Amino acid sequence: MWKPDRQSKKPLYEQISDHLERRISYGEFPPGSLLPSERKLAEQLGVNRSTVIMAFAELRSMGIIESRTGSGTRVSRTKWGAMPKHTPNWSRYAEGGSFLPNLPFMRRIREALNQHPSLIDFASGELSADLAPSDEITTLMNEHRYTSHLGYDNPQGYIPLRQALVSYLDKYRGIQTTESSVMITSGSQQSLYLITQCLLSPGDAVAIEDPSYCYSLPMFQSAGLRLFRLPVDQHGICPEDIRSLYKKHRIKMVFMNPNFQNPTGTVFSIERRKQLFDVASKLGLPIVEDDPFSLTAFEGAAPKPLKSMDSNGSILYIGSFSKIAASGLRIGWMVAPHSIVERLADARQQMDFGLSVIPQSVAAQFIKSSYFHPHLERLQIQLQFKRDLLIESLQKELPDLVKFITPQGGLHLWCKLLHEVHDGKLLEEAIKRGVVFVPGSVYGSDSGFVRFTFARPKTEEIAVGISRFAEALRALIVS
Template sequence: MAWRPNKLNKLPLYKQIANYLESRIINGEFPPDSRLPSERELAHQLNVNRSTVNAAFEELRSTGLVKRIVGYGTVVNKKVWKNGHGRVPNWDQYVKEGFDQPNNPLNQQIYRYIGSDDRLINFAIGELSADLWPAKLIQSISDTLFKNDFLGYENVQGNLQLREAISDHLKPYRQIESTPSSILITSGAQQAIHLIIRGLLHPGDSVAIEDPSYAYSLPIFHSKGLNTHFIPVHKNGIDPEQIIAIHKKHRLKMLFLNPTYHNPTGVSLDIERRRKVMEICTNYGIAIVEDDPYCLLGYQQPPIPTLKSMDQEGLVLYVSSLSKIVASGLRIGWILGPQNVINRLTDVKQQMDFGPPNLPQWIAANLLRSEHFNEHIENLKIELKKKRDLTIESLQKELNDNIYFLIPKRGIHLWCKIQNEQIDEKVLFQQAVKNGMVFTLEIH
């Protein structure tokens, strides 16, 4: 009796057909380079629609088992067989169909450049140059470790001494009240964003982010199937009224903001707009994720209140790290939020990596408690201002009226717009690399 798909089976018909054809190929009934029956012929034999057979062929093509030859038909792909017997996975297809979306090709290219042996001047990645790291301080702290410390699994939520040190740090430096139990240690701020999206949002949820935003965060939002809406950043930050407009149309679940010394524009959300953002999100029940790695880098300017310091309702999840003020390689970040949220995100993190590594946490805890930490921060602001002034002087000398930028009063970012329409930004990028410098382009 001829085989036919079972329409009462819960498995879709096209998958039943794909499995049937795969078994015949593996059994040698359709050897490498042999042609399968046509879609029309199979549809007639199996008493199904031609579209069902087409879907079955697509299933087999996605695994690399067969290939389509225009004008000839669908044939068994001999490239998936090893020595005529064992089948080799189609890794190209795996790569294309992975759950997480790849970074933009330009960002991939930038990372290849800065990861090479070429000594490029690096304006593309927001990290401190080596001369600004507190190397001697970290060395002195490292020399004291291992006397009574055990390199076993750490608390998944993070080392208690580090969480206590962060809690003690947040009050004088950022005017934020906290407790160690309300803090989760993460592998930098990037992992914190990952955890929040994975642990608190569902595919199809609407979120709003700034435009432009940190380029390496964008694939996270897209991979998780979120409806992402953009709010333009102006010289005083975003326009809070746009939050209302987006929410009424799309029902926002979360607002992701980098309101202080914004990456990449360098601007800060002014105090009146901060108050308005808090008021709007409180009225509409919109959660705020405040990404705040730069707030201590104020060039002697008065500190701007964080959104979290203004939060009386438990509205804000506060994300920060030591990457921009100490060293990116420590990979120490944190999330501060309501206890039930921290519990949930800790559980998600446990599934990912079983907790952060011990050594960086020990160093970070001692660093934050060091009597020399404030001295490092004050020196860092002075040196960053010098580097900003030198960069601006060079831009004005070399590009003059061809670009426009606002001089940042704080932080580490300088955002330029090309004024001369004859300048192709991509050609400029390639020429810069050839001359030993790499920078980041806005990605649309």
């Protein structure tokens, strides 16, 4: 993004006022709209607040902006054109719609990461750049031609990728299916979005693990769903809880992440799986199985998906490359009965007209290639190494203040804080010290938990990051 040029002879404040004047005159900030605060702009542009104050004074003297105490700085209504009061009230439009904004903590984290790219990031639920198979993918991209078909794609997804996934699902996940049952999506996120928007109606009750990734997604509330909780212990949820939720609230769907659950890392136990199928089949209840982490299993075989035992057809299966290869490919998939695939492919055509063939084609080449398996093995070893580094650091820095179960796969460690601390204050103290994490309450859990994504920071950042986090935590406990 634009930054003032420190080599230029023009003073910084003048560069900034020129830049803002341009953005205002181009319509980015229409008459009457609020400008970012002096503090925020100073952070964004990497200058002192006093420089921004001078730039604002310049714009004020030209009649371009107006400041009123307590209500911030706005673009003048009188300066622009003859009837400036009739510019559309854009901020009212921005507040409209039935779509809820992201959770405040998630927005705050994203904002902090945008402004300070150097923050040590235990928050973003993805692999660090060095864990992605970039070289392998570059090689494949140079070996193949991906542009033979640049028209609109089949709304169910690129057929060669669906065919490649049928083999992948059989070999790696024990799932037998056909390409006509597979739909390609923009990551698990879009699969969940399509399910909540198209298969459920506002007012419907659904059951969700507690804690769960799903609580971090306002999409469930945006779809008008009523959420009910299935507490997760070290063996996962208790299937009997589903039965009682069904009796009380007629829940219409269950959302689960059985293997290396996000955020707790739990693997749903074999015994309870049997009970789950029993309950689901008795109630005719569909289970959405989100399975992004299984192939990260640090030791031994990857835990099987529910779908591989789904003799009764109760499972909608969701998978993705985001957590095992590269989130930037934006490739996920769903395995579902014919009527569901047809419905969702039709709806997605209205939303985005399908995905670009290029990343789909790259993904198909990658899973069919001889690079795929070695990549997975390397990933498992490196993730385990990072997990161990995180655990060492926590044990060294905070032996008396945290408790956790060591995850055997996945990207995250779910950490209980043994002292009561205010979630938001802890996050701000951490950001001040140059580190971010996700407060547990984002996942619908009681406060007093933190999710550390050990996959995301660079190896050399983990110890530093935890030492900063420890400082932040101790600052709050002492004060």
